[in-house]
Amino acid sequence: MMSHENETNDKLRRTIEQLSDQIIRSKEDEERVLGEFSQMNNELVTLQRKLAKNNVSLEAAREEAVAAGESKSSFIAVISHDFRTPLNGILGMAELLQLSPLSEEQRNSVDVIQEAAKLLLKLIQDLLDMSKLEAKQLKLEIGEVDLQSILKYIVRLLEPKIQKNGNELIIDCDPRISSILQGDSTRITQVLINLIQNANKFTLQGSVRIRAKLINDNERAQRIRFEVEDTGIGIAEEDLQNLFRPYAQTERGRAKEYEGTGLGLSICKSLVLLMDGDIGVHSIEGKGSTFWFELLLEKTATNQADASPDTASSDSQSLETVPEASLPILLADDNVINRQVVLMQLKKLGITEVDSVTNGEEAVAAYLSKKYSLILMDNMMPIMDGLEATRKIRAMEQDEMRHAIPIIAMTGNVLDGEKDKCLAAGMNDFIGKPFTLEALSKVIQKWQNTSEHREILNMSIVNEIAELNSEGDQTLLEMLLDMYRSETPGKIEVLRRHIVSGDHLAAAEVAHDLKSGSLSLGIEYCSTLFARIEQLAKQGETIKAEPLLDQLMPAYKEACSALEKVI
Secondary structure (H helix, E strand, C coil), rough: CCCHHHHHHHHHHHHHHHHHHHHHHHHHHHHHHHHHHHHHHHHHHHHHHHHHHHHHHHHHHHHHHHHHHHHHHHHHHHHHHHHHHHHHHHHHHHHHHCCCCCCHHHHHHHHHHHHHHHHHHHHHHHHHHHHHHHCCCCCCCCCEEHHHHHHHHHHHHHHHHHHHHCCCEEEEEEECCCCEEEEEEEHHHHHHHHHHHHHHCCCCCEEEEEEEEEEEEECEEEEEEEEEEEECCCCCCCCCCCCCCCCCCCCCCCCCCCCCCCCHHHHHHHHHCCCEEEEEEEEEEEEEEEEEEEEEECCCCCCCCCCCHHHCCCCCCCCCCCCCCCCCCEEECHHHHHHHHHHHHHCCCCCCEEECCCCCHHHHHHHCCCCCCEEECCCCCCCHHHHHHHHHHHHHHHHHHHCCCEEEEEEECCCCCCHHHHHHHHHCCEEEEECCCHHHHHHHHHCCCCCCCCCCCHHHHHHHHCCCCCCCCCCCCHHHHHHHHHHHHHHHHHHHHHHHHHHHHHHHHHHHHHHHHHHHHHHHHHHHHHHHHHHHHHCHHHHHHHHHHHHHHHHHHHHHHHHHCCC
16 A cells, blocks of 8 residues: 555656656746847847948938039039130130131141140040939930931041041941931930041041941831941950940050040940940951941931931031121120130121120129120129029019010030020020030021010001900900900910920910910910910920920010000
8 A cells, every 4th residue: 555655656756856847947948048039139139220320321321422423513514614614715716816817827826726625625525424424414315317417517527637647538328228317416426426536546548437337127217337447556355345444545545646535435335325226346456446336216207308407507608797786785704705705706796786794693783774685694603693693684574574685595514404404594595615606696696686676566467456346435456455464364374384294285285275365466476485385385395395484474464565555
């Protein structure tokens, strides 16, 4: 009996001991797990702190990068302006000298000045392009591409330099290429000029051949291969792989007689890639090189063979004097050399009545004190810049129902977006420094006298309405004017909203309605403005229509005032 009880007690004791061991082990496991959890939690907290710190560092780095990018853009804009402004004086004066009676020795000296200034201008433009490409800020401007006109322009531009090296320039253009295609004509021309100048630099007493081949043709587009082949010194095989890298120069390029920045080919590659094309080179050292690039260019709806860009005719036209207006021109520029050069250029164009000021504040004061046919306005001036001066002038025109005077921006800042800023401020046009006599002549002829000789009312229509009888005390003309006054301001505001929002179809419809309403009442100038906006809106160019918006209310008020005098 006792034996059985002892056995039972032993089992019970062992069971209790086992349970105790399990409890102890469980407790130890629990403490171990809690310890591990606590350690993991501490590590997690530490990681969170590090992550938060890293996020702060990353945000600071991002803000620093953004600030650096903005500083770089601002620096480039200032440098562009500060370099181009004196270059405008140098090139402008050299051009004026070329038009003067000179001895052969003097003419050669002026040629050297022009060539040196143009080289410096190209270096500046290369740096600007490279900066914009690196920042992905360079935008293509798609329009018509007339390849024949581009090639003719290049021949006129570069053939004299090519002949100086004893080289022959040869053009081979595939006749199957459509006369008008779609693409960025300016950038295609830039790539070709860079490649041709590069070929000419390394070739003496040889030839530079330009080929344009049709590679593929379908209903929608044509793939064109451009080749620039030279018989020059060629490129070593080990240099080919680095040829298109920024600032890279081959052994031949480092030679003193072939100095350069090493940016030209890199820019060519970046531009071609931006246009979704391919670019490459084949070369044999001592025998010559062939640089090539291929582009897919879309066909246009209308393929007119007689259409040609401005570049085709710019050199063939002789410079003509500008018919002088009855009102003088106002010139605003803080740089004394530029003012002197522009005054001399204007005199060469037959314009002698010119007032000049040195900042935007003086420009506004001059505008208030005297009538002008147009204003040539530099953008970057002390005290008040050209943009702010333009905004003040436009505000005064609107408040006081003054004529909308044409304001033309003159600026050395040619970065993308600068022209849009000028137009948004209320300027009518843009001319980048340095500019030629021909460019200045064209822009003045385009805008001069538009404010003083424009016809506010079509009096034949107004007189016809005035002769018609109407019931009651009001004449028909009075009734129509009252209706026009009650409806037009609201419609102009609707038009403004559609233009600003980019709704070109709605904008075209409202502009057409306003055009018709104005024309039926004989309000000629307003009708012309609305017609311009309608045309731009139909083309989807609402951004280009925005500068015209500021002219609408002053023109409307002026027309109503003119009609009141008739009544």
